[in-house]
Amino acid sequence: MPMRSTSRLAALVLGLQLGLVSVFAHSAIEPAPRxxxxxxxxxxxxxxxxxxxxxxxxxxxxxxxITQGWEGEGKETWAKHxxxxxxxxxxxxxxxxxxxxxxxxxxxxxxxKPKAAVVMIGTNNSNGEDNSxxxxxxxxxxxxxxxxxxxxxxxxxxxxxxxRAENFSAQRGKLAQINQALRRIxxxxxxxxxxxxxxxxxxxxxxxRELMPDYLHLSKKGYQIWADSIExxxxxxxxxxxxxxxxxxxxxxxxAWVLTISGPxxxxxxxxxxxxxxxxxxxxxxxRGREAGKFLEVTDGKVQGDMLTWTMRRDRPDGGTMVYxxxxxxxNGKIEGKTETTMxxxxxxxxxxxxxx
Numbered sequence: 001m002p003m004r005s006t007s008r009l010a011a012l013v014l015g016l017q018l019g020l021v022s023v024f025a026h027s028a029i030e031p032a033p034r035x036x037x038x039x040x041x042x043x044x045x046x047x048x049x050x051x052x053x054x055x056x057x058x059x060x061x062x063x064x065x066i067t068q069g070w071e072g073e074g075k076e077t078w079a080k081h082x083x084x085x086x087x088x089x090x091x092x093x094x095x096x097x098x099x100x101x102x103x104x105x106x107x108x109x110x111x112x113k114p115k116a117a118v119v120m121i122g123t124n125n126s127n128g129e130d131n132s133x134x135x136x137x138x139x140x141x142x143x144x145x146x147x148x149x150x151x152x153x154x155x156x157x158x159x160x161x162x163x164r165a166e167n168f169s170a171q172r173g174k175l176a177q178i179n180q181a182l183r184r185i186x187x188x189x190x191x192x193x194x195x196x197x198x199x200x201x202x203x204x205x206x207x208x209r210e211l212m213p214d215y216l217h218l219s220k221k222g223y224q225i226w227a228d229s230i231e232x233x234x235x236x237x238x239x240x241x242x243x244x245x246x247x248x249x250x251x252x253x254x255x256a257w258v259l260t261i262s263g264p265x266x267x268x269x270x271x272x273x274x275x276x277x278x279x280x281x282x283x284x285x286x287x288r289g290r291e292a293g294k295f296l297e298v299t300d301g302k303v304q305g306d307m308l309t310w311t312m313r314r315d316r317p318d319g320g321t322m323v324y325x326x327x328x329x330x331x332n333g334k335i336e337g338k339t340e341t342t343m344x345x346x347x348x349x350x351x352x353x354x355x356x357x
Contacts, residue, residue: 028131028139031102040302047107054111057246059087063120074223080279081227081243091095096124097139116237137181155237160195164216207308256357306330
């Protein structure tokens with residue numbers, strides 16, 4: 001073997017032994033953890049959450065501090081649009097594509113089978129000369145590919161990286177070029193594209209502080225723009241009706257009610273009921289007939305406009321469980337509804353009303 005080849009081989013072996021040679025072309029696609037305590041703790045909390053409740057999640061959000069911000073400025077909008085979908089927020093401030101890649105391989109997806117994943121990542125890779133536009137596109141593509149491999153039944157909604165900086169800048173231009181290439185990842189079959197960055201800018205190209213106070217992170221109004229911009233597309237991917245405007249405002253049904261329904265002897269029975277609405281999610285309790293201290297829990301509750309639905313389960317003395325499907329409509333401050341169940345093999349439907357206590 002020529003001496004030069006022998007020297008190169010020796011250098012390669014030495015580099016591998018010292019951990020100096022990476023099999024990855026650049027940092028944006030090389031999975032890497034962070035060591036700061038806040039990151040480690042949040043990563044661990046994600047793994048605990050998906051282990052406990054991941055089976056219920058219809059939707060996950062993956063990203064950096066802008067995604068994590070759904071828990072801050074975006075919490076009211078999250079409650080309205082995503083709480084009833086059992087959504088899980090997998091955003092960590094400061095993350096880059098390589099950190100997300102590591103997380104997806106180390107517990108964040110274990111046991112999850114969501115219908116959709118919303119991904120918006122890459123702005124932290126764009127700082128200075130950290131990564132080139134081509135490398136950032138590679139990093140985002142690697143994340144999408146990993147999701148397609150680990151969650152084959154999940155549709156991916158890839159969101160364009162939001163603009164940043166108050167005025168036109170080289171970094172904002174860099175992000176625009178990245179988004180042009182990211183659009184090509186979508187195939188409109190398993191990966192879908194959403195780009196609404198222009199909604200965060202004024203007509204003259206400047207960025208209003210009311211939407212991004214630090215010209216990077218969203219305000220409460222900014223999160224509402226995000227939710228409104230993807231709702232139609234997202235609801236289609238989830239296979240359900242879009243969240244309607246006003247769900248969390250004037251028609252809030254939270255509070256004490258009295259539900260009136262016909263009893264076994266066809267005489268009206270008043271049942272105290274407590275409802276709690278969090279956006280489109282509905283929970284609560286109904287007193288179990290005349291049995292003091294016993295309740296039926298409101299489960300799987302949803303509010304869509306003026307329509308309410310939920311289920312209740314009741315154990316029968318002779319064994320088995322009766323499941324009640326409840327539906328109602330808010331009309332002039334009252335609820336008019338019906339309950340459906342099966343008793344001894346027969347379908348039973350009864351009308352009910354409810355007024356505030």
